[in-house]
Amino acid sequence: MSGAGTTSRTEATRGRARTNGRTGQRIRHLTLHLISIAVGALIVIPIGFGVLGGFKDNGQLSTNPLGLPDPWRPGNYTGILADEVFWRQLANSTLIALATTIVVVGASAMASFVFARFVFRGRELVFTLFAVGLMFPFAVAILPLFVLLRSLGLLDNPLGVILPQAAFGLPVTIIILRQFFRTIPAEVEEAATLDGCTAFGFFWRILLPMARPALATVSVLAIVASWNNFMLPLVVFTDQSWWTLPVGVQAFQGQYGDDTARVLAYVVLSMVPALGFYAVAERQLVGGLAGSVKG
Known part of the structure; x- marks a missing residue:
């Protein structure tokens, strides 16, 4: 009985260790994903702001800098390409x-x-x-x-x-x-x-x-x-x-x-x-x- 109890406690300890290991791994993966998302946002947001800003006029940039152009003005791009x-x-x-x-x-x-x-x-x-x-x-x-x-x-x-x-x-x-x-x-x-x-x-x-x-x-x-x-x-x-x-x-x-x-x-x-x-x-x-x- 003593040996069976010891084996049971050992298996329980190993089970908790595996659970804690999986939990720690999930936390690390989640942290890495959050860091990747934050870094990606720091890169994508300025580029997106520039792309959309090129389709606006100065009035829209002043009143609605982060929104979609209304109306869209492709003349800025076409003028440069010409x-x-x-x-x-x-x-x-x-x-x-x-x-x-x-x-x-x-x-x-x-x-x-x-x-x-x-x-x-x-x-x-x-x-x-x-x-x-x-x-x-x-x-x-x-x-x-x-x-x-x-x-x-x-x-x-x-x-x-x-x-x-x-x-x-x-x-x-x-x-x-x-x-x-x-x-x-x-x-x-x-x-x-x-x-x-x-x-x-x-x-x-x-x-x-x-x-x-x-x-x-x-x-x-x-x-x-x-x-x-x-x-x-x-x-x-x-x-x-x-x-x-x-x-x-x-x-x-x-x-x-x-x-x-x-x-x-x-x-x-x-x-x-x-x-x-x-x-x-x-x-x-x-x-x-x-x-x-x-x-």
Whole structure:
């Protein structure tokens, strides 16, 4: 009887522990869901306010800022879409973002291959110098960078934005790609060498195709960083024909500061390409980062 009573109490204790564990797990899940909803609301509500605000006039924004437009006024959006300046700024942002991505990913891929697959004296020291670049704020370098670009004759030249953006994008890109390249088994490289493949041949024909998820990840990061860059294009471009969308938004706000609805419409249209690109590339971005961290 004593043994049966002890067994019963033990099972009851285990049952309470399982119940408490399930309750704690439910509380954690509920807390995470509430935090996710709160963060999502902080992102979605301002975007929704901007989108709806673009369909209003200033009177509606004053009297009914959070409600639906009544009546709807699509003229703010259609007027901007009919403006040649908006499309020129969109083309400038696209050109600079793509060129920056090609330069930074190409240079970083070759550097990461050397850091990951070759052993030489001072390798970790040189890699650390690149990593230190992550702690160097861009704003600190803007004045000497402006003087350097002026001496090189790169003001009002897209290369004056592309090359510095690529330089500042090298540290994070090299860190991600190097970690991914190190996960490629050495047996693959040995087999390629036995088949007569040179080091560059292995890099070009085997390593890069295998590293497509990581390359896609760093490409997305480079494009988004270039697209959102405001300070460098503002400093480099005095010619309005080279202005990018972030600079164009600031100039548009200065020109139509009293027409808040029109400014909201311009801001929303400027966000659409970046949001659309990120929505398409989100899976590649998350997958590539997960693979890099796992490696």
